Amino acid sequence: METGSVTTPFGRRTMTLGMLASQVMAGKIKPDQSVDKWKLFRALCEAKPLLGVGDRALAVLNALLSFYPKNELAQGNGLIVFPSNIQLSLRTHGMAEQTVRRHLAALVEAGLLLRKDSPNGKRYVRRDRAGEVDEAFGFSLAPLLARAEEIEQLAAAVMAERLHVQRLRERITLCRRDIAKLIEAAVEEEIVGDWQGLHREFRDLIEGLPRSPTTGQLELLLDELMALRTDVLNRLESRVKSEKGRGNADYIERHIQNSNPESISELEPSFETKQGAIAEPDNDRGAVTAGKGRGKATHPFHQMEEEQSRRPGGRNDGGGLKSFPLGLVLQACPEILAYGPDGAIRNWRDLMAAAVIVRSMLGVSPSAYEEAANVMGPENAATVMACILERGGHINSAGGYLRGLTRRSEKGEFAIGPMLMALLRANAPAGRKVG
Numbered sequence: 001m002e003t004g005s006v007t008t009p010f011g012r013r014t015m016t017l018g019m020l021a022s023q024v025m026a027g028k029i030k031p032d033q034s035v036d037k038w039k040l041f042r043a044l045c046e047a048k049p050l051l052g053v054g055d056r057a058l059a060v061l062n063a064l065l066s067f068y069p070k071n072e073l074a075q076g077n078g079l080i081v082f083p084s085n086i087q088l089s090l091r092t093h094g095m096a097e098q099t100v101r102r103h104l105a106a107l108v109e110a111g112l113l114l115r116k117d118s119p120n121g122k123r124y125v126r127r128d129r130a131g132e133v134d135e136a137f138g139f140s141l142a143p144l145l146a147r148a149e150e151i152e153q154l155a156a157a158v159m160a161e162r163l164h165v166q167r168l169r170e171r172i173t174l175c176r177r178d179i180a181k182l183i184e185a186a187v188e189e190e191i192v193g194d195w196q197g198l199h200r201e202f203r204d205l206i207e208g209l210p211r212s213p214t215t216g217q218l219e220l221l222l223d224e225l226m227a228l229r230t231d232v233l234n235r236l237e238s239r240v241k242s243e244k245g246r247g248n249a250d251y252i253e254r255h256i257q258n259s260n261p262e263s264i265s266e267l268e269p270s271f272e273t274k275q276g277a278i279a280e281p282d283n284d285r286g287a288v289t290a291g292k293g294r295g296k297a298t299h300p301f302h303q304m305e306e307e308q309s310r311r312p313g314g315r316n317d318g319g320g321l322k323s324f325p326l327g328l329v330l331q332a333c334p335e336i337l338a339y340g341p342d343g344a345i346r347n348w349r350d351l352m353a354a355a356v357i358v359r360s361m362l363g364v365s366p367s368a369y370e371e372a373a374n375v376m377g378p379e380n381a382a383t384v385m386a387c388i389l390e391r392g393g394h395i396n397s398a399g400g401y402l403r404g405l406t407r408r409s410e411k412g413e414f415a416i417g418p419m420l421m422a423l424l425r426a427n428a429p430a431g432r433k434v435g
Contacts, residue, residue: 365399
């Protein structure tokens, strides 16, 4: 029986206590113990970091297992394989014989193989008259069978560690995204705070991580990122709690749509001009009359600024008062029609609903729009959003532009009329109908 006695290596190879321990362990295999060799090999591949063997050593072991005639490693099937180094080289896709010998020695040192050397150091088998194996000299796979349970436990530990690292990386990614977007939102909303300093601290944490971090380094980074995220959230939450009378973004948008319902005309008549004529404002009341065409303006928003500069005492259009009929607004700003309910705008409520959608699309913050609605009135704020949409290509920051107009409205330096007139001149040839 190949595991029944202690054997020493041939030639100049020395005997070690590790080899003796492996032989003693192999001698304790239970008679009925067996394991699927390929399932065990897969577990070996998973557990290789803990077993101290490399990929090429495993390739040699895979070749040795291929010489074992059965799928089940068991005492009854014999556990000795005896291929020559030339045969092993062929089954390892041409690995050099010297390299094969080196990796065989590594497998023995790792306690995964046992040498059973013949008197002359050759590998061979002696058979009886019936052709059965009587005695074989080569490599014993008994340590694999003896350590099968241990190897499977090591493989499970490696897989659990890999899953833990994967989850750490996922949580770090989510934490990074949260911090970056929260700081970005704070800057966009113009919330007071040292956001630049927090962003530098955030970047220092990320850039301080090595290219191949250990599990401990990932855990430490996650703890630091979570602490930073908590700090950012606490600052934002304290800001939210300090803003009395202000709700979340959804409430703000509903408030803008439903505020001042008395001033909303559900059946506002459309305003249309005849082909070849455009509307011009009456200087006293802001009413419109048909006039002769003046040609399309090259840059309507630039012309608007020039016209307003000629009106230093321009009046405030706020207070919820409608300076211009809905039909005129839609004729000057036909692009807003696509954002109304069912692609149409029939009343001021529809226009304000469309303006909320456009606000979000153009990246205007809820607070900037709410401030404009409070200063100009909901209808006029919606009109301004329609104008901004109409000439968005000439505006770098829609939110900043709206805040600028709001500040000018507070000072009584802004009127919507010149803006609408400039857009009417630009869109006069289109002849589009509203509603």
